[in-house]
Amino acid sequence: MPRHAFVFALVLLPLAACADGQAPAAPAAVAPAVAGAPERPAKLGLCTACHGDDGTSRTPGTPHLGGQDQLYLERALADYRSGKRQHVPMTSLANALQPADIQALAAWYAAQPGFAGSVP
Structure with a gap:
């Protein structure tokens, strides 16, 4: 149009x-x-290299987080911390987060627009 x-x-x-x-x-x-709209989380820099500021991954094989369900994102990070989910980089980063950081990051990415196409 x-x-x-x-x-x-x-x-x-x-x-x-x-x-x-x-x-x-x-x-x-x-x-x-x-x-x-949530404030930009203090620990967002831990995530942006792989997942981007807006949750759009620029790395093949790395999931897009923008627009994902907040509770899902919180549970995923908690599962990395507990060892229920295994991925060495994510486990290491999740262990550096406090529960308030996890909530802030999940709220941030949930509030971002979802992935809608190809990435440059």
């Missing part, structure tokens, strides 16, 4: 649909996502 058609469909069409000329209210899901 050409960009101008997309802008028209996204912005102008809903405005035209309002009988009284007033802009429609923003969806409720938009405001909390911005207002509740």
Whole structure:
């Protein structure tokens, strides 16, 4: 779709649909996502070399974390710490994290957009 058609469909069409000329209210899901966005975790640097700041891996065979379920990410890191999951680099890094770090990292990556295509 050409960009101008997309802008028209996204912005102008809903405005035209309002009988009284007033802009429609923003969806409720938009405001909390911005207002509740997690802070950048202090320990994010431990993850970015393999998983990227936004959770999009640049390394073949390394999973994308952006958009993953927060509870899943917390459990995975806890499993690396406990030895239930085995991967030497991940176990080493997870053992350097406190529970608050794990929660912050999981919240950060869960709030990132999911992987949507090819990586340069």
